[in-house]
Amino acid sequence: GENVEQHPSTLSVQEGDSAVIKCTYSDSASNYFPWYKQELGKRPQLIIDIRSNVGEKKDQRIAVTLNKTAKHFSLHITETQPEDSAVYFCAAYYTGGGNKLTFGTGTQLKVEL
Amino acid sequence: KAGVTQTPRYLIKTRGQQVTLSCSPISGHRSVSWYQQTPGQGLQFLFEYFSETQRNKGNFPGRFSGRQFSNSRSEMNVSTLELGDSALYLCASSRETSGMAVAYEQYFGPGTRLTVT
Numbered sequence: 001g002e003n004v005e006q007h008p009s010t011l012s013v014q015e016g017d018s019a020v021i022k023c024t025y026s027d028s029a030s031n032y033f034p035w036y037k038q039e040l041g042k043r044p045q046l047i048i049d050i051r052s053n054v055g056e057k058k059d060q061r062i063a064v065t066l067n068k069t070a071k072h073f074s075l076h077i078t079e080t081q082p083e084d085s086a087v088y089f090c091a092a093y094y095t096g097g098g099n100k101l102t103f104g105t106g107t108q109l110k111v112e113l
Numbered sequence: 114k115a116g117v118t119q120t121p122r123y124l125i126k127t128r129g130q131q132v133t134l135s136c137s138p139i140s141g142h143r144s145v146s147w148y149q150q151t152p153g154q155g156l157q158f159l160f161e162y163f164s165e166t167q168r169n170k171g172n173f174p175g176r177f178s179g180r181q182f183s184n185s186r187s188e189m190n191v192s193t194l195e196l197g198d199s200a201l202y203l204c205a206s207s208r209e210t211s212g213m214a215v216a217y218e219q220y221f222g223p224g225t226r227l228t229v230t
Contacts, residue, residue: 032216043203043221044156051216089156093216099144099207100169101219103156 002027004092006104014112019077021107023090026071032093033073034101035064039086047088048075080111114140117206117222125228131192134225138185138206144168145187146219147179150201159202162187163209191227199229 003026013019025033034049050057050064050073057064061080066073077084087106094100118137126132138145146169147159158171162181179189185206191198205219 034218036221043223046218046220049218091156094169099146099161099163099209099217099219100158100171101146102158103148105155 002030002092002094002102004090004102004104006090006107008107009105010108010110012110012112013080015080015082017080019075019080019084019109019111021075021088021090021109022072023074023092023104024070024072025092025102027092027094028068028071030092030094033064033066034091034093035062035075036089036091036103037086038089038106044089077109080109082111082113085109085111117204117220119202119204119222119225121225122223123226123228125230126194127230128194128196130194131190132194132227133188133190134202134204134227136187136189136204136206136222138187138204139208139220142206142208142220143185144207144209144217145181145185146205146207147187147189148203148205149173150203150224151199156203159189194229196229199227201226 006023031052036044037047038044063076090104091101120135144163146161161169165181176192181187201224203224205221207217207219209217
C-alpha cells in the first residue's frame with residue numbers, strides 16, 4: 001500500500017521567515033496530494049492541495065510543489081506569522097478505489113516572535 | 114453550509130465495552146471516511162463509505178466496523194474495547210457524487226475523543 005514520509009517532524013522559524021515541509025510517497029499512481037493544518041484541540045483543516053497534472057500551486061502565502069518523477073511534494077509557507085504555528089500533515093490519495101488518504105506523520109511548526 | 118459534525122465529542126468507556134460514534138457529513142456529501150488519530154500512530158484510515166456501501170477499509174481488526182445510512186450519516190462501532198483504542202476518531206466527508214472514486218477534497222469533523230480505562 002501507499003506509504004508517505006514527512007520531514008521534519010518539528011520546525012521552528014522566526015516570524016517573517018519561510019518554512020518548508022517535505023513529503024515523499026511510494027505509490028506512483030497517487031494523483032492527489034492535500035495538506036492539512038491542525039491546531040491544538042481542533043480538527044484538521046484543508047489548506048491547499050495539488051493534483052498530479054500540476055507542478056505548483058499557490059494561495060497567498062502558501063504554495064505546494066510536486067515532483068512526480070521523484071515522488072516528492074512540498075509545502076512552502078512564506079512570511080510566517082505566529083498563527084501559522086500548528087501541526088501540518090501531508091497526504092497522498094490512494095487510487096485503488098474510494099477516498100482513502102494516507103497521511104504523513106506530521107510536522108509541528110512553531111513560529112517564534 | 115454546516116460543516117461535518119460528530120457526536121459525542123467526548124466519551125469514556127471501560128475495557129470490554131463497546132461504543133458507537135456518529136458522523137453527519139456536509140449536506141450533499143455522500144462519501145464519509147473515518148480515521149483514528151493517536152500521538153504514536155498519527156492519522157490512520159479506518160474505512161470509507163459511499164452510498165451506504167463500504168468502499169475501502171484500512172488495516173484495523175474486525176472489532177472496528179461501520180455503516181452508512183441513506184441520508185449519508187455514518188456510524189462506527191468498536192466492540193470489546195482495549196486500552197489501545199483510546200484515540201481521537203475523526204470522520205471526513207467528500208462531495209463526490211459519481212462513485213467513480215475521483216479524488217475530491219475531504220473535510221473533517223471535530224472528532225470524538227474516546228478514552229478507554
